[in-house]
Amino acid sequence: MAFETTIEISFGDCDPAGIIFYPNYFRWFDAAFQAFLKTRELDQHILKEKLGTIGTGLMDAGASFRAPASFGDTMTLRITGIEWTDRTFRITYEGRIGDRVIVEGFELRGVFVKDGDRLKAAPVAPLKDLVGDLAA
Amino acid sequence: MAFETTIEISFGDCDPAGIIFYPNYFRWFDAAFQAFLKTRELDQHILKEKLGTIGTGLMDAGASFRAPASFGDTMTLRITGIEWTDRTFRITYEGRIGDRVIVEGFELRGVFVKDGDRLKAAPVAPLKDLVGDLAA
Amino acid sequence: MAFETTIEISFGDCDPAGIIFYPNYFRWFDAAFQAFLKTRELDQHILKEKLGTIGTGLMDAGASFRAPASFGDTMTLRITGIEWTDRTFRITYEGRIGDRVIVEGFELRGVFVKDGDRLKAAPVAPLKDLVGDLAA
Amino acid sequence: MAFETTIEISFGDCDPAGIIFYPNYFRWFDAAFQAFLKTRELDQHILKEKLGTIGTGLMDAGASFRAPASFGDTMTLRITGIEWTDRTFRITYEGRIGDRVIVEGFELRGVFVKDGDRLKAAPVAPLKDLVGDLAA
Numbered sequence: 001m002a003f004e005t006t007i008e009i010s011f012g013d014c015d016p017a018g019i020i021f022y023p024n025y026f027r028w029f030d031a032a033f034q035a036f037l038k039t040r041e042l043d044q045h046i047l048k049e050k051l052g053t054i055g056t057g058l059m060d061a062g063a064s065f066r067a068p069a070s071f072g073d074t075m076t077l078r079i080t081g082i083e084w085t086d087r088t089f090r091i092t093y094e095g096r097i098g099d100r101v102i103v104e105g106f107e108l109r110g111v112f113v114k115d116g117d118r119l120k121a122a123p124v125a126p127l128k129d130l131v132g133d134l135a136a
Numbered sequence: 137m138a139f140e141t142t143i144e145i146s147f148g149d150c151d152p153a154g155i156i157f158y159p160n161y162f163r164w165f166d167a168a169f170q171a172f173l174k175t176r177e178l179d180q181h182i183l184k185e186k187l188g189t190i191g192t193g194l195m196d197a198g199a200s201f202r203a204p205a206s207f208g209d210t211m212t213l214r215i216t217g218i219e220w221t222d223r224t225f226r227i228t229y230e231g232r233i234g235d236r237v238i239v240e241g242f243e244l245r246g247v248f249v250k251d252g253d254r255l256k257a258a259p260v261a262p263l264k265d266l267v268g269d270l271a272a
Numbered sequence: 273m274a275f276e277t278t279i280e281i282s283f284g285d286c287d288p289a290g291i292i293f294y295p296n297y298f299r300w301f302d303a304a305f306q307a308f309l310k311t312r313e314l315d316q317h318i319l320k321e322k323l324g325t326i327g328t329g330l331m332d333a334g335a336s337f338r339a340p341a342s343f344g345d346t347m348t349l350r351i352t353g354i355e356w357t358d359r360t361f362r363i364t365y366e367g368r369i370g371d372r373v374i375v376e377g378f379e380l381r382g383v384f385v386k387d388g389d390r391l392k393a394a395p396v397a398p399l400k401d402l403v404g405d406l407a408a
Numbered sequence: 409m410a411f412e413t414t415i416e417i418s419f420g421d422c423d424p425a426g427i428i429f430y431p432n433y434f435r436w437f438d439a440a441f442q443a444f445l446k447t448r449e450l451d452q453h454i455l456k457e458k459l460g461t462i463g464t465g466l467m468d469a470g471a472s473f474r475a476p477a478s479f480g481d482t483m484t485l486r487i488t489g490i491e492w493t494d495r496t497f498r499i500t501y502e503g504r505i506g507d508r509v510i511v512e513g514f515e516l517r518g519v520f521v522k523d524g525d526r527l528k529a530a531p532v533a534p535l536k537d538l539v540g541d542l543a544a
Contacts, residue, residue: 008303008307010302010306010307011302011303011306011315011316011423011424012299012302012303012306012423012429012431014423014424015191015419015420015422015423015424016180016191016419016422016423016424016425016426016478016479017180017190017191017193018424019191019193021166021420022162022166022194022197023159023160023163023166023420024159026158026162027159027284030157030158030159030282030283030284031280031282031283031284034282034283034284034343035280035282043343043344044152044153044283044343045344054153055151055152055153055155057153057155057201057204058158058201059200059201060198060199060200060201061158061198061199061201062196062197062198062199063196063197063198064195064196065193065194065195065196065197068193068255071306071315071424072310072317119204144439144443146438146439146442146443147287147438147439147442147451147452148287148293148295148435148438148439148442150287150288151283151284151286151287152283152286152287152288152289152290152342152343153288154288157284163420166419166420167416167418167419167420170418170419170420170479171416171418174480179419179479179480180419180479181480206288207288207442207451207452208446208451208453287463288452288463289452289462289465291463291465293438294434294438294466294469295431295434295435295438298430298434299431302429302430302431316424316425327423327424327425327427329425329427329476330430330473331472331473332470332471332472332473333430333470333471333473334468334469334470334471335469335470336467336468337465337466337467337468340465340527391476
C-alpha cells in the first residue's frame with residue numbers, strides 16, 4: 001500500500017569498514033521522495049509551475065541505523081507515511097534487506113517560496129491535494 | 137575551545153534549487169569527526185589497532201536545517217560537544233555562515249566490534265580516554 | 273547482448289544548472305561494473321578470495337558528455353565492451369535516454385595485489401576466465 | 409604560479425578497499441575549477457549575468473590514477489593549465505600527496521547557452537577575458 005523502491009547497494013556506496021557510508025541513506029530517502037512524486041506525475045519543475053515554489057526543501061532529517069549493510073545487498077526502501085501540518089510535511093522511511101529492517105528515518109519538509117531575499121514555508125495544502133493519499 | 141573546520145560550499149554540492157543538497161551536511165559531519173580524531177593523532181586504522189574495533193559506526197543521526205546556503209558560501213562547522221554513555225557517544229555539530237547558524241546536527245556513534253557474524257557496540261571508555269576533552 | 277542497467281536520474285544527482293553533476297556518471301559506471309560482476313556471481317569479496325586481489329582498481333577513466341540530462345530522465349547504461357590486455361582491462365560504457373546517446377565513457381582497470389607497501393597490477397587472465405564473455 | 413587547493417582525504421571518500429573512490433577525484437576537479445573562478449570573483453551566478461550562459465558545462469573529462477591514496481592523506485590539487493579554443497577550454501589538473509603525483513586529469517568545458525530546447529557551446533573568448541592568465 002505504501003510507495004516502495006529498490007536500491008542495489010554498490011561497492012562505491014560503502015566505506016573502508018565495508019558498510020554503507022551513512023549519508024547515502026539520506027540521498028536514497030530524497031531519491032525515494034522524488035520517485036514517489038513521479039508516481040503522481042509531479043517533479044520539482046512541475047511543482048514550481050503549479051505552486052510557485054522553489055522546492056520542497058528540508059527543515060529536519062534523521063535516521064536510525066538498525067543493522068549494517070554492505071555491497072551486494074538489495075535494500076527495499078519504503079515510504080511508510082506522510083504526516084501533514086499547516087506548513088510542513090513529514091515523510092517516514094523504512095529500509096529492509098530481506099526481512100531485516102536496517103534503517104528507519106524521516107524528512108520534515110516545507111513548500112518554500114521566495115520572500116524577498118529569504119525563503120519562507122508556504123501552506124502545504126495545495127501540495128497535499130496534488131499528492132493525495134500515499135496508499136492510492 | 138571546540139573543534140572547528142571550514143567547508144567551501146561548491147557548485148557540485150548544490151541541487152537544482154541552487155542550495156546545498158542536504159545529504160552533504162552529513163558527509164561534512166562525518167568528515168569533521170574524522171578530522172577531529174586526526175587532531176588526537178587517531179584515525180580508523182589506529183582505532184582498529186588500539187581498540188580492536190571495526191569502526192566508530194553510526195546508530196543515529198539527525199540535522200535541522202535553519203537557513204539555506206549556496207555555492208560560494210563558506211561554512212564554519214564546529215563540534216559543539218561530545219556526550220559519552222557506556223556504549224554510545226553523541227557528537228553535536230553547528231554550521232555557520234558568518235554569524236548565521238544554518239545547520240545543527242548530531243551523530244550517535246558506537247565503537248563496534250565483531251561478534252560472530254554480527255556487530256556489537258563495545259564500551260566507549262577506551263575511546264574516551266584516547267580522545268580526551270573536546271576543548272583540549 | 274551486452275550488460276545493461278537502468279538509472280533513474282534524481283533531483284539530487286543534478287547541479288544548480290539543473291543537469292547531471294558529471295562525477296555521478298563515473299559513480300554509475302562503477303556501479304554498472306559491480307552489477308555486471310554480480311551477474312557472474314562475483315563481487316570484490318569473492319575476487320579477494322579467488323584472486324588474492326585487493327580490488328579491480330582504476331588506472332584511467334574518461335567520459336564524453338554528448339547531451340545534457342536532468343532529473344526525471346531514465347538512463348539506460350550499457351557496458352558495450354571489455355578489452356583485455358596482460359595486466360589491464362578496459363570497459364566501455366554508453367548511456368542513452370530513449371534513443372539519444374548522452375554519455376560514452378570507459379574505465380581502464382587492473383587486478384591489484386599488494387607488493388610490500390605498494391600495489392601492483394597482476395595478470396588479468398584469471399579474472400577474464402571468471403568473467404567470461406560479456407555477451408554470455 | 410598555478411592555482412592550488414588542498415583536499416583532506418576523509419574516511420567517507422574511500423571505498424571498501426580503503427582507497428579513494430575514484431568519482432571523488434572528478435568532484436574535486438570541479439570544486440577546484442569553481443574555487444579558481446572565485447579567485448577571479450566569478451561564479452556560475454555571475455557568469456550567467458555577464459555571459460548569459462547556463463553554465464560552464466562539461467564536454468569531456470578524464471583522469472589517470474598514478475598511485476592510490478587513502479583517508480588521512482592530504483592532497484594538493486593544482487590547475488596546471490588552461491587551453492582555450494574557439495568554443496572549448498581544457499583545464500588540466502594534477503594531484504599530489506607530498507612529492508608523489510597520484511592523479512592527473514582534465515576537463516574539457518564549453519560556455520553553454522540555450523538554443524531553443526537545446527544547449528549550444530558559445531564562443532569562450534568573453535570568459536577568457538574575464539578569467540585572464542592562470543598564473544596571474
